[in-house]
Amino acid sequence: MDQTPPLQDLPHQHVVFTDGLALECGVALAEITVAYRTYGTLNAARSNAVLVCHALTGDQYVAETHPITGKPGWWDAIVGPGLPLDTDRFFVICANVLGGCMGSTGPRSLRPGLDTPWGIEFPPVTIRDMVRAQKRLIEHLGIARLFAVIGGSMGGMQVLQWAADYPDAVFAALPIASAAYHSAQNIAFHEVGRQAIFADPEWHGGRYWAAGTIPARGLAVARMCAHITYLSEQALARKFGRRLQGAPKTAGEAISLFGDMFEVESYLQHQGSTFVRRFDANAYLTITRAMDYFDLAADHGGDLATAFRGSPTRFLLVSFTSDWLFPTAESRSIARSLNRAGANVSFVEIPSDKGHDAFLLDEPDFHRTLAGFLAGCAVHAKL
């Protein structure tokens, strides 16, 4: 793999909160920046705002060309005119998470008063910290109550945290392909990725920016490993099966020594090498750690229902049959807790063979489910 240069610094749309944020870990950030994008128009009553929460490697470029990759927005099948999150009707907001690397305060940000980035010394953030930064943005935009908060995977964790912490600010909550805690298996896969980053010779103890380099190979291995967990066995079999292709001439010696390679290997290597051009290794560590530590029930005396007792929020939980990273059982468990809490909850399991990534893909049943639920909520909200 070629050495990849440090990430570009792009002028992301953002807001700076100069009064800072006290993190759950005890560290107070003196000021925070929240980078975000919006789509559609906020109505006069400020009642049509939908907050989209992105997943581990997502960002705020939901429904427009990505400024680094040049690819379409990661949810442009969901967010846009006439789509389930109809931008002719809703004001859609998405913020880069705290700890991320696309403009919000994170390990790539310069330390206050210094001309060096936080890097590995960036304090650990939690899902709750991410949500608190988003809440500041929402208040800044003059919105007291969000019509909906929606997100898949880690985005769904944020949705649950929003509903638990700010029930009166969330009319509808849609955690998609998510869970109320990160499982031992999920933590284990994250740990493999982290160890791959630590093992990279360009890691430099997390201070790779000082050496003008990045731990590209380790981060690529982390991405490859994670990517497998986002797909189902059936999806991999359907897309690639056991088809061979000639090893690319640009591949490293070690690869070509094996002669032909399987298409699935080439695909994963591509996933790894393109990822490192847009993502920061320290941000990857920070965000995976936030997911690992997420356990909403544990924060409420061990009973998830306690987090939602008396909640006025309307919930839609969605899972996908072939998602083995955030399996249906975890959404079902949340639905049971919400029922015990007396909350208003719908739960839909969508048949799909696309694995966890189904929430990002063209799944008509899923899209119809979202549109239908939001239409019903809009009636109740008198939108």
Add this chain to the structure above:
Amino acid sequence: MDQTPPLQDLPHQHVVFTDGLALECGVALAEITVAYRTYGTLNAARSNAVLVCHALTGDQYVAETHPITGKPGWWDAIVGPGLPLDTDRFFVICANVLGGCMGSTGPRSLRPGLDTPWGIEFPPVTIRDMVRAQKRLIEHLGIARLFAVIGGSMGGMQVLQWAADYPDAVFAALPIASAAYHSAQNIAFHEVGRQAIFADPEWHGGRYWAAGTIPARGLAVARMCAHITYLSEQALARKFGRRLQGAPKTAGEAISLFGDMFEVESYLQHQGSTFVRRFDANAYLTITRAMDYFDLAADHGGDLATAFRGSPTRFLLVSFTSDWLFPTAESRSIARSLNRAGANVSFVEIPSDKGHDAFLLDEPDFHRTLAGFLAGCAVHAKL
């Protein structure tokens, strides 16, 4: 992680075949060594021999203390006096696979006429090559027909290859938790491991032995990733859940920066760091590649039944409910092909929440199934 010294060279019990072996890739090895262990006594009729085929990271030390790790044999719950593979009754043989690193010819072996090991230049071997080396050993031991050939995971691939290539030399074949081809998902996980090895600064293009080092961190990451696939989500949840422990003082700075660690992380790191003391990275590449290329149906015109048409062998297929690496569907598919071929086949799915590793663990139903099937075969074989 501390730098781990190169593997010890141990005096393994072995036989040398000075007439060599022509590999499927076209390379002829001028001579081959097969390291092996036996348990029990070969009877006068030479009719009570059972060949055990080991898995990817297994070796010939089936039922005795391992000479490097000091741990019990990897199948000492199965092989021994009064156990399913009863060494009071059967003569049990296990050979280190061709391409391995415990005494059989492989990347750690010296190149003929040179004082340097093959390393990365060791030719690719196939499951069939491994079986052909084992066949040489069996002939050397004066055994015309094996009472049984048994193995789990990659061992099961060898069992299938044995039954396909030498039907008259295999009275009973027991492929456990295995498949007739390696799936795209399994290839993908192997590729993550290989890329982690290639990314290690001590990889040295596969010539790490010349630098007196080993790519310990990359190999450890490969092992960690693979190890997750050997367990079920339920097993990880039961064994570790989300329990935290203090970060060990010996851990690298990057780990301790996160404060507490999850028990599952500590466990995986231990699995990785102990593995590199007993396993060679080039052997890991060679063997994972052999598994990836295994596709028994493709070698028989695309129809697995063709491989077994007219087979006199009695088959027992065993799968485990929570094994997602070699799921029941793959054993069932083999059973269907064997039925179409008119072969004598039993198929048992064992309920277990222990994942792929169940075949190595204390699973009474599994052990009873093996014992029962072998007892029946012994009657038919007039043993």
